[in-house]
Amino acid sequence: MTREDVQDLLAMVQATYPNYNPPSRTAAVNAWTMALEEYSKDEIAMAFKVYMQTNTSGFAPAPGQLIDKIHSITKPQELNEMEAWALVSKAIRNSAYNSVEEYAKLPPVVQKAVGLPSQLRIWALDEDFNEQVVMSQFQRCYRTEVARAQEIAKMPTEVRQLVQNIAQGCSTEIDDLRKHAISSLPARNVSEIKILEDKSESVPMPDRIREKIEKMKNR
Structure with a gap:
């Protein structure tokens, strides 16, 4: 999503949900762009459509709610x-x-x-x-x-990579501790x-x- 895409999206959000009235439109566009930059315009449009059709709260979606919709639609369901x-x-x-x-x-x-x-x-x-x-x-x-x-x-790609690196580091550290314990x-x-x-x-x-x-x- 580009900044222009986000501006178009927020215009639709405000038209659909009149109670959505951020104190600073510029700040809202900046925040939404940061949250949705890894997703395509089509993905967000699909998520917003599903949100409009399934959410009955009457409140505008937050970025995380649209991301939830994308994942529930596009990701394979886990085993129960x-x-x-x-x-x-x-x-x-x-x-x-x-x-x-x-x-x-x-x-x-x-x-x-x-x-x-x-x-x-x-x-x-x-x-x-x-x-x-x-x-x-x-x-x-x-x-x-x-x-x-x-x-x-x-999570954003860089955060997922950080989590993966930490997990791998912990696994390596445990293996090193085991080897050190055996070698001693x-x-x-x-x-x-x-x-x-x-x-x-x-x-x-x-x-x-x-x-x-x-x-x-x-x-």
């Missing part, structure tokens, strides 16, 4: 909580030995709600696994991750850790766990 849990539940059934592969199959937002591939394996091998409790905890995390992803998607151990301990990591996916499964997983698969 039950659909997301169905994928995780299926992954758990196959994660006693294949947690990394099963984790990779999950959508990114579902992965964030699960945490790590190892969490799938922990659930798969947990003798006291309570599906209702785990499902409730997962859905709460998933709800938070979806809301966060939707909020970030509406005696050589014998380091060797033992590496052996455990290499064999973490090949620990024999107890018969009672195998029977439990088979029951889950046959539901």
Whole structure:
């Protein structure tokens, strides 16, 4: 949206909503231009049309409300909580030995709600696994991750990049701390850790766990 596009938009807003009367038209144009500069004239026109047709408050839209409309129209709908849990539940059934592969199959937002591939394996091998409790905890995390992803998607490009850089930096810092902690151990301990990591996916499964997983698969 150019400044001229915003001026045309605000003229339509004021014509449609007579109560929209900013104290400074210049300031309003500047603010709206800053908020909508990454969107096209056609996208904003579509969002304003939808707002007029669906909002019954009688009040003019704020820039963020139009951006909300654009994203609700153009972005694919996320899985609902039950659909997301169905994928995780299926992954758990196959994660006693294949947690990394099963984790990779999950959508990114579902992965964030699960945490790590190892969490799938922990659930798969947990003798006291309570599906209702785990499902409730997962859905709460998933709800938070979806809301966060939707909020970030509406942010300006430079802010989204900043958020991504911070997340990558934290991940790298955690990995560096882990490596430093391992490197500070005696050589014998380091060797033992590496052996455990290499064999973490090949620990024999107890018969009672195998029977439990088979029951889950046959539901």
